[in-house]
Amino acid sequence: MKWPAQRLSSGSKKSFGMYQEASELARNGADLIRLEVGRPWADTPLHIKEAAKAALDAGIVHYGDFRGTLSLRQALAAKLKSFNRIDVDADEILITNGLTHASYAAFMAAIDPGDEVILLEPYYPQHIGKVEMAGGVVVSAPLDASDNFSIKRELIESRITPRTRMIVLVNPSNPTGRVYTRAELQIIADLALQYDLLVLSDEVYEFITYEGHQHLSIAALPGMRERTISCYAFTKAYSMDGWRIGYVVADKALMPALLSVTMNDVTHVNVFVQEGALAAVTGPQEPMLAMVAADQRKRDMVVEALNRIPGITCEAPQGAIYAFPDISATGMASADLARAILRDVHVVTEAGGFYGPAGDRHLRVCFGSESQERLVEGMARLTAFFSKL
Structure with missing residues (x-):
């Protein structure tokens, strides 16, 4: 059977970036620090889960x-x-x-x-x-x-x-x-x-x-x-x-x-x-506010750590859960740099070029997807990586 390949647009073919490459390493047991996927690290607040459970019990x-x-x-x-x-x-x-x-x-x-x-x-x-x-x-x-x-x-x-x-x-x-x-x-x-x-x-x-x-x-x-x-x-x-x-x-x-x-x-x-x-x-909004406060603490730590790396500059993001450091001083294309970081220190970042040529001088680093402790480890690994360039 001939499948309609023309329906697989360029956009749909490249929708997952470094996630797919990292997942192959993860299946082989690599200890990866996942800073490429824009997902929250925290669990869903309990009152939300309880409401869904109650709905099931009520026959909804x-x-x-x-x-x-x-x-x-x-x-x-x-x-x-x-x-x-x-x-x-x-x-x-x-x-x-x-x-x-x-x-x-x-x-x-x-x-x-x-x-x-x-x-x-x-x-x-x-x-x-x-x-x-x-x-x-x-x-x-x-x-x-x-x-x-x-x-x-x-x-x-x-x-x-x-x-x-x-x-x-x-x-x-x-x-x-x-x-x-x-x-x-x-x-x-x-x-x-x-x-x-x-x-x-x-x-x-x-x-x-x-x-x-x-x-x-x-x-x-x-x-x-x-x-x-x-x-x-x-x-x-x-x-x-x-x-x-x-x-x-x-x-x-x-x-x-x-x-x-x-x-x-x-x-x-x-x-x-x-x-x-x-x-x-x-319901109560305090769990959400606490998660945002935790994200800000993680943002501050990640931005400070990135700015301590010689040649890397990073503006503090005003919102969302991503740092977008400028890596142009390395002289490397963002995709090559992201792959080298993954290969050498098992930290998964996303190439800025994944978001279009205007982003190619950057990496996207998600500080919302790991715990504070894993982020500290991730920044230590990145610092070690860049010190060898």
Whole structure:
């Protein structure tokens, strides 16, 4: 049988970066310190797990609402109004299998073959494959590392053509750790309004910000609620990556198209998992705040350790769970350097070039995925590695 290889886009072929290479070593028993995968280290808070268990015991095991449990969508509508300043009702929220599924549905619903989609670079590479599967064309807008990857109007406007349909925003940013200011978001909003564009806003790190940097949802800006598709998940802040639950927020006019995608690929999301998500939204937030505080302590240690290495410079990320050190002084391409680090000291980092050419002078180091003790060991191994270059 001949399989349709052309459907395997360049984006989908390279979606896992160093993870696959590291996994081969791990299967052979190597003691790896995994700083390449953006996953939380902590366990899911107990009250969330207990809610899911109680749902099972109560017989919440059958088919549910295609859009997601009403009580969860109502709770999320309240959260969106209070935290994100987005005034929506439950019918403008669709529960999904994580943010990956939310963005997939959004691209499939909103992008026609030949539509151009602008990604700010360094970008989140999984978005590429989904755009291409929808028949869209990815257009990169490289941000300037020397300007701390700030959003500038000319960098994006120069990529807009008559075929442009959407701008994709990840805020806080993966991989750079930027938390975009209101002025930066207003640039994107102004372009969307002027050129009649949609914005897909990936806000999975919305709660993970540091030192007074505050997350702002672009849909809260004037004129943007109707043209923004906002995507969220419980993955990072509530340490629920394996639960696979998120949600997409969009204007009612787009909901039928979104539902036509999700009803045909998953029908609806696991019902008792949604009860756990409801407990996350409505229950105590102290476990989440404690995890963010722990992430900040780990961030501070990792950034300090990286900056002590001769030739390495690292800005303290404003949000998310990644350091993005500049390794250009080594003279090595980021992919070669990441492989050498993996081979020589068994620390798994991600090549900055995985996020586009604008990131190639960097490595992405996830400080959220290991314990404090393992991070200390990882920084010691990296220091030893660079001392031999």
